[in-house]
Amino acid sequence: MKKDISDLKIIIPFSKGYQYLIVISAVATIIKVAASFAMPQIIRFTVDSVIDNVPFSFNQTIMYFIELVGGREGIRQNLWISAAIILILAVITSFSDFIGRYIIAKGTEGIIKNIRNNLYNHIQKLPYSWHVKNQTGDIIQRSTSDVDVVRNFISTQLSEMFRTIMLVIISLILMFSMNVKLTLIVLIFIPVVVLYSSIFYGILSKKFLTADEAEGELFTVTQENLTGVRVVRAFGREKYEIDKFSEKNNKFSELWVKLGYQLGYYWGIGDFVTGSLVMTIVIAGSIFAVDGAITLGEFMAFASYTAMIAWPLRSFGRILGELSKTKVSLERICEIFREQEETDDSDSLTPDMNKDIEFKNVTFRYEGNTPILDDLSFKIEAGSTFAILGGTGSGKSTLMHLLNRLYDLPDGCGTITIGGVDIRKIKRESLRKNIGMVLQEPFLFSKTIKENIGIVDSDADIKQIKEVSSIAHVDDAIENFSNGYDTIVGERGVTLSGGQKQRVAIARMLLQNTPIMVFDDSLSAVDSETDAKIRAALKNGKKSSTVILISHRITTLMQADMILVLDRGKAADIGTHEELLRRDGIYKNIYDVQMNIADVDGTVI
Numbered sequence: 001m002k003k004d005i006s007d008l009k010i011i012i013p014f015s016k017g018y019q020y021l022i023v024i025s026a027v028a029t030i031i032k033v034a035a036s037f038a039m040p041q042i043i044r045f046t047v048d049s050v051i052d053n054v055p056f057s058f059n060q061t062i063m064y065f066i067e068l069v070g071g072r073e074g075i076r077q078n079l080w081i082s083a084a085i086i087l088i089l090a091v092i093t094s095f096s097d098f099i100g101r102y103i104i105a106k107g108t109e110g111i112i113k114n115i116r117n118n119l120y121n122h123i124q125k126l127p128y129s130w131h132v133k134n135q136t137g138d139i140i141q142r143s144t145s146d147v148d149v150v151r152n153f154i155s156t157q158l159s160e161m162f163r164t165i166m167l168v169i170i171s172l173i174l175m176f177s178m179n180v181k182l183t184l185i186v187l188i189f190i191p192v193v194v195l196y197s198s199i200f201y202g203i204l205s206k207k208f209l210t211a212d213e214a215e216g217e218l219f220t221v222t223q224e225n226l227t228g229v230r231v232v233r234a235f236g237r238e239k240y241e242i243d244k245f246s247e248k249n250n251k252f253s254e255l256w257v258k259l260g261y262q263l264g265y266y267w268g269i270g271d272f273v274t275g276s277l278v279m280t281i282v283i284a285g286s287i288f289a290v291d292g293a294i295t296l297g298e299f300m301a302f303a304s305y306t307a308m309i310a311w312p313l314r315s316f317g318r319i320l321g322e323l324s325k326t327k328v329s330l331e332r333i334c335e336i337f338r339e340q341e342e343t344d345d346s347d348s349l350t351p352d353m354n355k356d357i358e359f360k361n362v363t364f365r366y367e368g369n370t371p372i373l374d375d376l377s378f379k380i381e382a383g384s385t386f387a388i389l390g391g392t393g394s395g396k397s398t399l400m401h402l403l404n405r406l407y408d409l410p411d412g413c414g415t416i417t418i419g420g421v422d423i424r425k426i427k428r429e430s431l432r433k434n435i436g437m438v439l440q441e442p443f444l445f446s447k448t449i450k451e452n453i454g455i456v457d458s459d460a461d462i463k464q465i466k467e468v469s470s471i472a473h474v475d476d477a478i479e480n481f482s483n484g485y486d487t488i489v490g491e492r493g494v495t496l497s498g499g500q501k502q503r504v505a506i507a508r509m510l511l512q513n514t515p516i517m518v519f520d521d522s523l524s525a526v527d528s529e530t531d532a533k534i535r536a537a538l539k540n541g542k543k544s545s546t547v548i549l550i551s552h553r554i555t556t557l558m559q560a561d562m563i564l565v566l567d568r569g570k571a572a573d574i575g576t577h578e579e580l581l582r583r584d585g586i587y588k589n590i591y592d593v594q595m596n597i598a599d600v601d602g603t604v605i
């Protein structure tokens with residue numbers, strides 16, 4: 001959608017509606033800096049012109065107020081006036097600091113919320129092929145940690161950067177107005193301090209990156225171990241896993257100890273450099289003051305300003321380092337935004353799907369050169385049960401990916417039509433809503449079973465949910481759970497057995513009641529008897545739907561109206577069960593093998 005977006009510019013479109021908050025925060029920062037800089041001027045005035053006798057050098061308005069309180073003598077008798085002005089300035093500083101921080105936090109959260117929402121919406125609309133190519137962990141990291149880096153930059157570093165620039169500009173103006181030579185000494189130190197902190201922070205940020213990567217490795221080891229807990233236990237790999245974790249954990253701790261050492265080194269030298277700046281100003285200022293080049297009050301003000309800019313200057317390198325870190329994170333976010341969303345042509349159709357499906361000369365390859373499907377042609381009659389039998393990797397699921405438009409057939413690679421309409425002309429949403437799919441490893445959400453089934457139809461009541469569960473032969477099992485249909489399915493559905501999960505997914509598809517239903521190896525975890533019952537119930541209950549059955553098990557598909565035998569992407573044969581048996585080809589071989597095994601142990605595989 002936002003194809004041309006690049007790094008820092010990404011913030012601009014998302015800050016719409018929040019820019020005024022950034023401006024208010026900037027104004028508050030200026031007020032804060034101005035008020036904090038005014039304080040040393042009051043001290044200077046008090047020391048030079050109230051306690052001592054240096055002539056006033058103010059404009060008429062200020063002189064009017066000074067005269068109002070009795071001039072130099074009046075203030076001398078009432079020194080609390082200077083104290084009160086300093087107090088007022090301190091209150092202004094604190095209040096503007098509060099407003100600045102609060103407002104920038106509000107603005108930042110608004111911008112970040114916008115980025116997150118848009119990113120999530122965009123990811124939802126990206127093609128399936130993009131999701132297959134990218135690792136889930138990486139996408140999550142970009143949508144959370146990287147967005148957090150940006151948030152931290154806007155809310156903290158950006159305002160600190162602005163504050164530091166303001167501090168330096170205002171202090172230099174005030175210092176120049178007091179003494180040019182002393183200001184030039186400060187000016188020599190500024191690039192030294194900024195350069196030192198930039199170089200050191202550059203070195204440190206590489207170490208931070210290594211520590212981040214080590215944390216990622218630790219995270220991966222933990223995640224893999226927890227996800228594969230059953231395999232770990234089954235193979236007695238606990239000790240190996242503990243050792244692996246311990247090794248990564250040690251590496252991570254050592255890196256942080258080293259970082260702590262280097263940080264201490266950095267801050268220590270930094271303190272020395274900035275301390276040297278203050279010391280130089282104190283020495284030079286004292287000499288100038290003794291020589292009468294500056295007054296005592298000016299000397300005090302100089303020393304204050306130098307101390308005030310020393311710390312922010314030292315942090316400036318860190319801010320620059322954070323800026324480059326933020327640019328990296330923004331680029332990672334932009335990479336996602338630059339991906340093209342799936343879009344439909346404005347004239348795309350929403351035709352009736354209760355029609356014949358036809359694959360004509362379909363040839364398809366993923367990214368490699370080997371065709372996964374090779375010049376396939378067959379027809380699935382509306383309302384019929386069509387089965388696809390084929391070995392592992394023969395392209396059965398790929399056929400369904402194409403039917404569902406998870407991948408589009410490139411031009412010149414054949415066509416897939418429903419009721420004569422090329423599916424590339426059909427609106428994706430309409431197509432997918434009309435094709436119900438149950439996969440071999442169905443995904444269930446961490447919700448109740450009722451919600452998992454009802455997710456396809458928000459109007460469905462419990463009666464309808466029970467009805468479809470009964471057809472899918474999972475009703476009894478659900479009723480046996482202590483909370484029945486309100487049982488919450490654990491993470492990735494671990495509280496249900498593989499077969500139960502498949503049956504819940506079948507119930508979900510039945511409730512969706514689509515004109516086309518696909519069972520992609522989704523009866524594999526169901527025993528043969530239940531498999532037969534489900535198919536019988538389907539045949540009786542859902543006569544109008546076109547059913548596509550994909551299976552390795554001949555008993556699952558032998559009653560289909562038509563069976564396609566797929567062999568390495570080619571149609572090896574097509575016909576009814578009886579026809580295929582008579583032809584004595586691949587189908588007959590598989591049948592013989594499966595039936596012989598069935599004879600041996602009394603069941604069919």
Ligand SMILES: Nc1ncnc2c1ncn2[C@@H]1O[C@H](COP(=O)(O)OP(=O)(O)OP(=O)(O)O)[C@@H](O)[C@H]1O
Pocket residue numbers: 132366367372390391392393394395396397398399521
């Ligand atoms: N997204 C993808 N990118 C690249 N290659 C893929 C992709 N999906 C599948 N393949 C490859 O395409 C071939 C066919 O895969 P497909 O999943 O269609 O086979 P299948 O017949 O359904 O296999 P199975 O019965 O084992 O599920 C395989 O060699 C597989 O490695």
